[in-house]
Amino acid sequence: MKTIEVKKPSGYFTQIGPAHPALKEPVMFNLDVEGERIIKADFAPGMSHRGIEWMGLRRNCIQVIYLAERICGICGITHSISFVRAVEQIAQIQVPVRAHYIRSIVGELERIHSHLLWAGVAAHELGFDSAFYLAWRVRENVMDLVEYLTGNRVHYAMIQIGGVRRDITREQFPRIEESMKFFDNAYDQLARVFLDDTTVQMRCRDCGVLTYEEARQLCPVGPTARASGIKKDVRVDHPYAGYADLDIEYMTPDRLTGEVRGDVYDRIVVRLLEVKQSIALVRQLLEQMPDGPLLAIPKPAVLLAKLKGAAGEAVGRHEAPRGEVMHYVRLEAGKDEPVSWKVKASSYSNYLSWIPMMEGEQIADIPIIAASIDPCISCTDRVALVQDGNRRVLTKAELHRLSVEKTRRIQASLSAR
Amino acid sequence: MKLLTPQEIADTLQAAAGAGFISARCTEWAEGAKGRKSRQVWLHITREALLPTLRRLADIHYPHVSVIAHADTGAQVDLMYHFYIYWGIPREEILVTLTISLDKSDLRTPTITGIIPGALTSEREKQEMLGIEVVDIPDGRRLFLPEDFPEGVYPWRKDETGIPPDMVKELWATGRDSLQLDDTPPAPTPEPPTA
Numbered sequence: 001m002k003t004i005e006v007k008k009p010s011g012y013f014t015q016i017g018p019a020h021p022a023l024k025e026p027v028m029f030n031l032d033v034e035g036e037r038i039i040k041a042d043f044a045p046g047m048s049h050r051g052i053e054w055m056g057l058r059r060n061c062i063q064v065i066y067l068a069e070r071i072c073g074i075c076g077i078t079h080s081i082s083f084v085r086a087v088e089q090i091a092q093i094q095v096p097v098r099a100h101y102i103r104s105i106v107g108e109l110e111r112i113h114s115h116l117l118w119a120g121v122a123a124h125e126l127g128f129d130s131a132f133y134l135a136w137r138v139r140e141n142v143m144d145l146v147e148y149l150t151g152n153r154v155h156y157a158m159i160q161i162g163g164v165r166r167d168i169t170r171e172q173f174p175r176i177e178e179s180m181k182f183f184d185n186a187y188d189q190l191a192r193v194f195l196d197d198t199t200v201q202m203r204c205r206d207c208g209v210l211t212y213e214e215a216r217q218l219c220p221v222g223p224t225a226r227a228s229g230i231k232k233d234v235r236v237d238h239p240y241a242g243y244a245d246l247d248i249e250y251m252t253p254d255r256l257t258g259e260v261r262g263d264v265y266d267r268i269v270v271r272l273l274e275v276k277q278s279i280a281l282v283r284q285l286l287e288q289m290p291d292g293p294l295l296a297i298p299k300p301a302v303l304l305a306k307l308k309g310a311a312g313e314a315v316g317r318h319e320a321p322r323g324e325v326m327h328y329v330r331l332e333a334g335k336d337e338p339v340s341w342k343v344k345a346s347s348y349s350n351y352l353s354w355i356p357m358m359e360g361e362q363i364a365d366i367p368i369i370a371a372s373i374d375p376c377i378s379c380t381d382r383v384a385l386v387q388d389g390n391r392r393v394l395t396k397a398e399l400h401r402l403s404v405e406k407t408r409r410i411q412a413s414l415s416a417r
Numbered sequence: 418m419k420l421l422t423p424q425e426i427a428d429t430l431q432a433a434a435g436a437g438f439i440s441a442r443c444t445e446w447a448e449g450a451k452g453r454k455s456r457q458v459w460l461h462i463t464r465e466a467l468l469p470t471l472r473r474l475a476d477i478h479y480p481h482v483s484v485i486a487h488a489d490t491g492a493q494v495d496l497m498y499h500f501y502i503y504w505g506i507p508r509e510e511i512l513v514t515l516t517i518s519l520d521k522s523d524l525r526t527p528t529i530t531g532i533i534p535g536a537l538t539s540e541r542e543k544q545e546m547l548g549i550e551v552v553d554i555p556d557g558r559r560l561f562l563p564e565d566f567p568e569g570v571y572p573w574r575k576d577e578t579g580i581p582p583d584m585v586k587e588l589w590a591t592g593r594d595s596l597q598l599d600d601t602p603p604a605p606t607p608e609p610p611t612a
Contacts, residue, residue, distance in 0.1 A: 046561035054572060054580065060519045089446050116487060219481050219535030230505070232481065237501070237510035244449030250505070290450060313488075315457070315499060328497060329484035340488035340495075348484070352538055412606075 011039055016366060018047040023370060024121060029354075033363060041358035043351060048377055053341050060336040061087050061307050062300060071343065072115050072376055073154050077106050079327070079343065080159040085240065086316030086329035087161050091307055093296050099163035101289040104242030105176075106150065106158050107318065108278040108285070112183065113142040114321030115271040115278075118374045119194060124267065125367040126203050131193050138186045145179045147386055148172070161303060162296030173286055180279050187276050195256075204265035208357040208369035211262055216387060220353045222323020223270040223348050224373045226252050228262035233299035234319035239319075242285050251277055264372045271374075296368070302403040309333055313340075322346035322374050347376045420503060421477060423511055430460055430513075433473035437466025457512040464517045464526055467498070473530055474513060478502040482529070485539040487547055489575040493518045494547055496526065497611045519578070525550045546573045 017028035026047035032040040040312035052071055056064045081103055088095060116139035123131035143153050148167055150156035158164050168176075192267040194200055210220070215228035216259040225232050231250040235243040251273045253259070253266040297303040311333040317326045317406065350373040357369050421429065423443040431438045439461040445454045454531075462470055474480055478498035488495040498515040521525060528551050529536045540551045541560040548571040551557070559566070571578050 044560075046559075049561060051572070051580075089444075095448065100449055153578070217534045219483075219533065232504045237504050238455045238512075239453035239508050240448045240455060242449060244447075244453045245451045248507075288450075313459075313497070315514070324481050324483065328484070328499070330488050338516060340486070342484060342486035344484035344486075344501060349535070352535055395595065398481045 014363070018044075023367070027370075027373070027375065027377050029358075029366065029370070030054060031358070031363070031366075036362045036364070038358050038361055038363065038366075039356050043354055045351065045377060048202055053343060056341045057339070059335055060304060061161060061331075061338065062304060064338065064341070066157070068343070069155050069157065069159075071345070074117065074324070074376065075110065075320045075325070076102070076152075076154050076156045077158060078318050078325045079345075081107065081241070082316040082318045082325045082327040082343075083341075084159055084161045084316065086314045086327050087307065087310075087317070087331070089314035089316070090312040090329065090331050091161075091310035093162045095296055096137065096162050096293045097290050098167075098292040099294050100240075100244075101242035101285050102164045102166075102168050102294070103159065105168060105282055105285050105289075106146070107241070108282045109146050109149075111278045111321045112275055113139055113146065114273050114374075116142070118321075118371070119190065119268070120269060122368060122371050123194070123200075125371050126200065128197075128200065131197075135190065138183075138190065141179055141182050141186075143404070145176065148175060160185055160268050160295060161307070163294045165294070167294055168289075169287075176282065176286060183275065184278050187272070187279070190275075191272055194272060195265075200268075201265065203365075203368065204263060204268060205364055206261065206263050206265075207318075208264045208361060208372055209262050210357050212260070214356045215262070216355065218352045218356075220323070220350045220373070222320070222350070222374075223251075223267055224323065224350045224353055225269045227249060227260075227266040229254070229260035232324075234317050234324050238317060239251060242289075243281075243319075245288060246281065246284055248281070249277070264368055267372045272301065275294065303335070307331065309334055315323060320346050322376055323349060345376060347373065350375065418478075418508055420506070423456045426477065426502075426511065426513065427458050427460065429477065430458075430470050430473055430515075434460070434462045434466035437463035437470075439463065453508060455510075455512075457514065459514045459516065460569045461516045461518075464519060466527070467478070467515060467517055468527055468532070470515060471498075471500075471529055472513075474500060474502065475532055478504075480513065480533060482533045482536045485536070485543055486544065487573060489547075489573065490518070491575075493520055493570075494524060494549065494574075495519075496543065496549070498529070519549065524548060525552055527552050528554045530555055545571075547571050548574065548578060 011032055011034040014031050014033055015028060017023055018026040028044040030042040031038050052067060058069055059067060063078050064083060068083040069076060071079045116135050120132045120135035123135060145155050150158050150166060158166055210228045212229045215225050215230045229252055233250050236248045236250055245325055251270055253269040256273060258268050310331050313330040315326060315328050319323055326344040328342040329338050332339045353373060361369060427441040427443055431441055441460045443458045447454045480502050481504050483499040483501060486499060495516055495518050500513045501510050502513060503509045503511055506563050526549060528540060537556060540554055541547045544551055544557060545559045545562045569578060578579040
């Protein structure tokens with residue numbers, strides 16, 4: 001009789017994503033697991049590529065601002081401010097000081113709304129849906145304020161090369177202060193709900209740890225780096241916009257808890273501290289904002305002519321809610337379009353940190369660890385093109401047909417009742 | 418720690434690059450009412466000088482790698498390695514950019530992940546997007562491009578290996594016809610008449 005040798009696998013390979021209820025945007029995790037424990041983690045981004053840099057090389061610099069703004073729906077000002085700062089350095093355009101302040105004010109309001117959005121998502125991942133509703137209800141206040149100031153909830157269209165497109169007038173200050181008072185109170189409530197809750201502490205303390213040394217070597221940015229004790233913040237390190245005039249501190253978790261553990265809990269602490277910091281910064285910026293023009297070169301045609309003559313390379317940066325965003329731009333004289341444009345989104349730098357965070361943790365911790373770096377997949381995936389005529393990539397027409405079929409099926413079952 | 422000025426950094430790195438040094442410049446840019454300046458050091462070196470120069474930079478202060486930017490200049494591909502040093506000291510951070518130019522006939526560059534492991538994302542991206550071979554890269558798989566993306570097409574190149582016109586989807590040109598609404602199944606119940 002022939003004996004069959006049965007090999008018992010010691011572990012299993014499991015995939016989470018690319019589209020999964022635990023993940024807000026498409027990214028795939030490939031995990032080697034033993035029981036509930038993750039032995040080895042790997043990730044595959046790239047599911048939402050749009051080819052934005054490629055498109056940008058076929059447009060003039062003013063058109064690229066609008067394209068850059070659409071890289072991400074949450075960071076409405078981040079990419080446009082980074083791009084125009086690079087172009088301004090190449091063309092040596094001196095932005096009026098008032099415009100610098102307005103840029104920073106909108107940047108801070110964006111940070112408040114992004115961190116509150118994240119707090120809601122994190123609470124939802126933990127199954128703490130009352131906190132999710134609380135965070136998102138509070139967030140509506142800043143969304144209303146942003147709409148009041150810029151005309152839009154997202155894609156503010158405030159930034160122009162050489163300044164800003166809309167003013168923040170003295171008549172609007174009381175409305176801003178009203179919101180800041182609201183957030184002073186909301187901060188206390190949110191801090192109590194998120195930081196003192198036993199369940200949140202049990203789920204997040206010592207979970208998904210990124211040590212200082214790992215963070216130093218893997219080069220994450222923003223709250224992900226600061227929660228591990230890395231003092232890195234573009235607003236502090238690199239004087240720019242209205243931030244250059246303020247004395248800003250690095251927000252590390254030890255300011256509140258007295259220690260740095262680099263876990264998910266610390267990442268919550270850092271983001272909450274930054275909401276408080278942003279409230280203070282908005283007040284300081286409003287107080288110190290000087291009068292003056294909004295644009296260095298108000299006429300777009302004159303601006304385009306100047307940019308056509310500009311040549312050189314520069315780097316524009318901004319501290320987005322998730323960390324440093326950096327745009328490299330190279331212009332050549334006689335060309336309307338940039339000859340090179342490289343966008344580095346904040347999550348691009350943070351992806352590698354997922355691996356040490358996930359390894360050794362349980363499968364059930366994946367959603368909160370994945371969410372803890374506040375990944376912005378659409379920011380990072382923007383480079384390639386979806387290939388047509390491929391069975392594995394559904395075309396728009398096919399997707400549309402499938403969607404219509406499903407609607408028809410539902411309609412049929414409804415009418416059969 | 419004694420902080421070096423941008424010029425001192427440029428001089429130190431020039432010495433480390435030795436014969437591989439091509440050019441260097443220091444730039445400054447001020448924003449805000451107080452005119453506080455941010456500072457940049459730009460160094461153009463050869464591929465062979467990349468690792469010794471970077472090691473010297475890491476001796477000054479452990480660099481944070483931001484990204485490796487690129488430019489297709491025709492016969493060559495420029496790679497700009499952007500590092501920050503003196504991060505963590507308010508307003509003292511300096512951007513150090515090491516530029517190398519690679520001939521398209523020999524698109525190879527050494528990996529820097531031995532010095533800064535965080536550069537892996539950017540190096541994998543350079544391989545798939547520009548067709549550059551990063552020698553000794555610890556993980557050479559594709560990152561952003563799907564596995565079934567055609568070989569030999571590099572989206573960021575501006576020559577014949579770039580995106581061919583038939584791969585470009587002009588969404589603005591997508592009329593309703595291209596949605597092929599005619600092959601969608603008919604509605605099971607007639608649409609209600611509009612009043």
